[in-house]
Amino acid sequence: MRRAVCPGSFDPITNGHLDIIMRASTQFDEVVVAVLINKGKSTLFTVEERMDLIRQAVRDHPQAAGNIVVESSHGLLVDFCRAHGIQSIVKGLRAVSDFDYELQMAQMNHRLAGVETLFMSTNPQYAFLSSSLVKEVARYGGDVAGLVPDVVLKHLRERL
Numbered sequence: 001m002r003r004a005v006c007p008g009s010f011d012p013i014t015n016g017h018l019d020i021i022m023r024a025s026t027q028f029d030e031v032v033v034a035v036l037i038n039k040g041k042s043t044l045f046t047v048e049e050r051m052d053l054i055r056q057a058v059r060d061h062p063q064a065a066g067n068i069v070v071e072s073s074h075g076l077l078v079d080f081c082r083a084h085g086i087q088s089i090v091k092g093l094r095a096v097s098d099f100d101y102e103l104q105m106a107q108m109n110h111r112l113a114g115v116e117t118l119f120m121s122t123n124p125q126y127a128f129l130s131s132s133l134v135k136e137v138a139r140y141g142g143d144v145a146g147l148v149p150d151v152v153l154k155h156l157r158e159r160l
């Protein structure tokens with residue numbers, strides 16, 4: 001069973017994230033989306049809400065093949081990988097600016113536990129997206145339809 005993890009805060013999931021998760025699910029037997037718990041960071045949605053939004057977004061996706069599971073993770077990602085029998089981390093790269101930090105994390109995770117990190121190119125139509133930017137635009141009444149899954153759009157409007 002070849003498993004990969006797609007880690008992130010997903011506060012909330014965007015269509016850029018969903019695109020990578022769906023594409024990763026065609027490359028592995030199972031993809032585990034890990035919602036990272038960061039106690040020090042205030043978030044718009046709770047961990048449970050973020051997990052539910054991801055599950056709904058995947059369910060609503062026409063290409064969903066039933067091999068995507070959503071979990072939460074605190075502490076080191078490599079410990080999460082060991083606990084879940086995961087050999088690969090899949091990350092989406094949006095721009096060259098993402099690469100420096102992601103390379104550092106990939107080298108550390110490989111040294112710590114031999115876990116490989118596989119990078120996928122983000123779909124150019126979503127390359128400018130981040131959860132923070134989506135929240136900022138939505139907060140000031142901007143239209144983020146098409147940039148986030150419909151279920152996220154609904155909850156963003158309710159929450160903000």
Ligand SMILES: Cc1cn(CCC(=O)O)c2ccccc12
Pocket residue numbers: 006007008009010011016017018020021090091092093094122131
């Ligand atoms: C799957 C995925 C997770 N992340 C981290 C996002 C986060 O930490 O919330 C991404 C960033 C860009 C493209 C794809 C992804």
